Amino acid sequence: MKHRIAIQFIAxxxxxxxxxxHARAQDGRITARFAAPVATRVNALLDSAQRAGLPTEPxxxxxxxxxxxxxxxxxxxxxxxxxxGALQAARTALGPASSTVELTTAAAALQAGVAxxxxxxxxxxxxxxxxxxxxxxxxxxVARGAEPDRAWAHVANLARRRAGDAEFVRLMPRDVERTAxxxxxxxxxxxGTP
Amino acid sequence: MTDLDDDMHDDRxxxxxxxxxxSAPDISGLAExxxxxxxxxxxxxxxxxxxxxxxxxxxxxxxxxGSGDGEKVxxxxxxxxxxxxxxxxxxxxxxxxxxxxxxxxxxxxxRVTVKLPPGRYRFAYVVDGGEWRSDAAAAxxxxxxxxxxxxxxxxxxx
Numbered sequence: 339m340k341h342r343i344a345i346q347f348i349a350x351x352x353x354x355x356x357x358x359x360h361a362r363a364q365d366g367r368i369t370a371r372f373a374a375p376v377a378t379r380v381n382a383l384l385d386s387a388q389r390a391g392l393p394t395e396p397x398x399x400x401x402x403x404x405x406x407x408x409x410x411x412x413x414x415x416x417x418x419x420x421x422x423g424a425l426q427a428a429r430t431a432l433g434p435a436s437s438t439v440e441l442t443t444a445a446a447a448l449q450a451g452v453a454x455x456x457x458x459x460x461x462x463x464x465x466x467x468x469x470x471x472x473x474x475x476x477x478x479x480v481a482r483g484a485e486p487d488r489a490w491a492h493v494a495n496l497a498r499r500r501a502g503d504a505e506f507v508r509l510m511p512r513d514v515e516r517t518a519x520x521x522x523x524x525x526x527x528x529x530g531t532p
Numbered sequence: 533m534t535d536l537d538d539d540m541h542d543d544r545x546x547x548x549x550x551x552x553x554x555s556a557p558d559i560s561g562l563a564e565x566x567x568x569x570x571x572x573x574x575x576x577x578x579x580x581x582x583x584x585x586x587x588x589x590x591x592x593x594x595x596x597x598g599s600g601d602g603e604k605v606x607x608x609x610x611x612x613x614x615x616x617x618x619x620x621x622x623x624x625x626x627x628x629x630x631x632x633x634x635x636x637x638x639x640x641x642x643r644v645t646v647k648l649p650p651g652r653y654r655f656a657y658v659v660d661g662g663e664w665r666s667d668a669a670a671a672x673x674x675x676x677x678x679x680x681x682x683x684x685x686x687x688x689x690x
Contacts, residue, residue, distance in 0.1 A: 367626055399623045400676065406627035406665065409677045415675035443652050446683075450673075455553065459624035474652050481683075490564040503650070503687030 365398050372401070376411040384417050392425045393438040397444070424448045431457040432469065443470045447477055456490065463497045475506035480530050484511035485519075492517040603686050606645040607657075607667070611639035615659050620644055622655025622682075629658050652685045 365384060369377045380401050380527035384394045400421050404414035428444035429436055431454050436444070444457050452473075460469050472493045477487040496505055604689065608621050617636040625631040634642035636655075654675070657665040666672065668681035 367590075399627070399654075402627040403623075404677060406629065407620060407675075407679065413677060420676070439651050446652075461632065470652060471685060471687055474683075476686070477673075478683070481671035481673050482622060507685050507687045 348405065365394070367398060368401060371405050372411070376415075378416055379411075383415070383422060387422050389426065390426060391434070392422065392429065394439060395423065395438060396442045397421055405415050420449065421445060427454065428457065430454075432461050437468060437470070439470045440468050440473075443473045443477075447473050450477055450480070452476075460494065460497060463494060466501070467497075471503035471506040472501075475509045479509055479511055481516060484514050487519045488514050488517050491519050571669065579588055579590075591621045604645050604647050604648075605684070605686065606643055607655075608641065608643035609634065609657060612642055612659070615640070615642070617660055618642045618659075619658040620646070620655065621658055623651075623653045624655070648686045650686050653683065654682065655682050663683070 365379050368380045368384070372380060379468070380397075384397055387394050387397055401414055401418055404417060409417075411511050424445035425441050427448055428441045431448075432444055434441055447457065448454065457473075460472060464472070476489055476493045479493070480486050489511075492509070493506065495517070496509075540557050609618060612618065615636075618636075619629045620632040620634060621627050621629050632644055632646060634644040636642050655670075657667065659665060664679070666680040666684040667684075673681060673683055675681040679690070
C-alpha cells in the first residue's frame with residue numbers, strides 16, 4: 339500500500355514538473371509578438387535548446403529579428419532550427435564552458451562555412467581566453483573581401499601572441515594582405531571552405 | 533547621448549545583457565584585466581567611413597569610445613535629407629523599432645550614441661518606419677533570411 343502511494347506521489351510530482359519545466363523555456367517577448375501557434379513552435383525550440391544546455395537568448399533574438407523584418411513564420415522557424423544546430427555544433431567544438439557570446443559567434447562562423455577543426459584550433463590557441471573577438475574579426479575580414487586563408491593565418495598569429503580584443507576588432511583587410519598563409523593540413527585540404 | 537539612450541537601460545536590456553554574460557566562465561582576474569583594457573581604450577576613437585550600393589550619397593559611420601562598463605558607439609547616417617525618421621534596431625533593442633531613434637542635425641545627418649557592453653551584435657536602420665538599411669561601414673553579411681544586415685563586435689574581453 340505504501341509502495342503504491344509512493345508511486346502515485348512521484349507520478350503526481352512528475353505531472354507537476356512537466357508544465358513547470360516547459361514554462362522555463364517560455365519567453366514573454368515571443369508570446370507578445372508572435373501569433374499563438376507560431377509562439378508555441380518557437381517556444382518548443384527554446385525548450386529543446388534549454389534542455390540541451392544551450393543558450394536560448396540568441397535564438398530569441400533571431401526570432402525577434404525575423405519578426406521585425408516581416409519574415410514568414412515558417413522561414414523564421416527554419417532559421418531558428420539551423421541556429422540551434424549551429425549552437426550545438428559550436429558547443430561541441432568549444433566545450434561546455436563556452437560563454438554565450440563565444441557560442442553565438444562560433445555558430446555564425448560555422449554557418450558561414452568555417453570548418454569545425456578551425457574552431458577547435460583557435461580554442462586551443464586561446465586557452466582560457468574567449469574566441470569571440472578573433473572569430474568575429476575573421477568573419478568581418480572575409481566579409482570585407484579578405485582572402486580567407488590569409489585572414490585566418492593573421493588572426494591565428496595574433497591569437498598566439500595573446501592579443502587583446504581591441505587588436506582583433508580593428509582589423510581591416512589591408513592588415514592581412516601580406517600575411518603568409520599557413521600550409522593546409524590534410525584534414526582541411528580540398529574542402530574549399532575556410 | 534540622447535534622451536532615448538535611457539531606454540537602453542531598462543529591464544529588457546539588463547535581462548539581455550545578463551543572459552549574454554550568464555554563461556561566461558569565471559576566470560580569475562578577468563574583471564581587472566577587462567578594466568585595464570577599457571582604460572587603455574578610453575581614448576580610442578575608431579572611425580569607419582564610407583558609403584556604397586544604392587546609397588551613393590549616404591555616408592555611414594560607427595564611432596567607438598570605451599568607457600565604464602562598455603563602449604559608447606555612435607551610429608550615424610549622413611546625407612539623408614528626405615528622411616523623416618531613422619530608427620536603430622538590433623539585438624540591443626530586442627529588434628523593436630521604437631526604442632532608439634537617431635536625431636537629425638537639420639542637414640540630413642542622423643546620429644545616436646549608445647553604450648553597449650562587450651558582445652557581437654546584429655543591427656540595422658529603419659528609415660521612415662519601413663525602409664530597412666544595412667550599415668555600409670560594417671562588414672556586409674546576409675542575415676538568415678537572405679537580406680543584407682550589419683554585424684558589429686564591441687570589445688573588450690568578450
